[in-house]
Amino acid sequence: MASTEDKPAANKENTSSWKDSIYNPRTGEVLGRTASSWALILLFYLVFYCFLAGMFALTMWVMLLTLDDYVPRYRDRVPTPGLVIRPNSLDISFNKSDPPKYAQYVQHLETFLQRYNDSEQERNEECLAGEYFLQDDSDDMMKKACRFKRASLSLCSGLSDTNFGYHEGKPCVLLKLNRIIGLKPPGEPYINCTVKKDHPIQMHYFPSGGRIDKMYFPYYGKKAHATYAQPLVAVKLLLTKEDYNKELSVECRVEGSNLRNNDERDKFLGRVNFRVKVVE
Known part of the structure; x- marks a missing residue:
């Protein structure tokens, strides 16, 4: 049976562990990652989403090249007027x-x-x-x-x-x-x-x-x-x-x-x- 003297020590360890999961002063980690790790993952997502935006813009540009300002490309949806x-x-x-x-x-x-x-x-x-x-x-x-x-x-x-x-x-x-x-x-x-x-x-x-x-x-x-x-x-x-x-x-x-x-x-x-x- 644990003595009552051990309980404050256990509570202190739990509190310290919870704080360390947010910021660990010994390793310098924030939410389990170091500053360099965070920089790399943010750089990855920046490049990834810039690539997606560029692909979308290129696709729209190519599609607009096929359109005519005067005549619609496809005219088979409504053969009879209302x-x-x-x-x-x-x-x-x-x-x-x-x-x-x-x-x-x-x-x-x-x-x-x-x-x-x-x-x-x-x-x-x-x-x-x-x-x-x-x-x-x-x-x-x-x-x-x-x-x-x-x-x-x-x-x-x-x-x-x-x-x-x-x-x-x-x-x-x-x-x-x-x-x-x-x-x-x-x-x-x-x-x-x-x-x-x-x-x-x-x-x-x-x-x-x-x-x-x-x-x-x-x-x-x-x-x-x-x-x-x-x-x-x-x-x-x-x-x-x-x-x-x-x-x-x-x-x-x-x-x-x-x-x-x-x-x-x-x-x-x-x-x-x-x-x-x-x-x-």
Whole structure:
């Protein structure tokens, strides 16, 4: 049996051993390593991580050499464009007698159509309708764009009716296809909208028939086609009193071409669904 005199000595040894594991004054070690050992291991990791950083930078540099500022290297991900609605809402609800309720939609449409003003579109070309506007590759990669003036949207242009029909309960919506470089849709593409209800709702399309002219294709990319403005189709919903205070489900599709519009995995591929509710 150990005497009580041995206990203080044992405690002292344990304390000394614990301190020595952090710093040993006899050998000069810190955390079990001498200063030269720490210097070597830090030098190793410095060289190692500098090598990794250099390899990463070299890989990125080589990859960037293969890219083209004007044309993406791979263009096979989205063969069919999506259909987009403006104003930017899939749930359009307002009181036609209360201007502040529909002011956000009117303002959004007006802002969106600014780039279609004559002052902007005069910079573009007057193209031949019904034909693709093909442009040969040249040293100058900048491409010309065809004019699309907002006046072609007639009653939905915001020029003759600055409220886009919202004040009379006959709202306008604008539709456009997403941009895809090199897309040349065959046939005569046009937009067709239907309302899911017992009796049909009359609609007016601008341009006539909701047509999307071929002269706005192909698209050559954001940098090459800097002044390009996507063609629009305006749909004016001619709602009547019996349509008010009801939530109407509207579906618009791209028809007349081979562009896909019935893919159940993507509800926005070649089509768009939105709701409209007008309150008296």
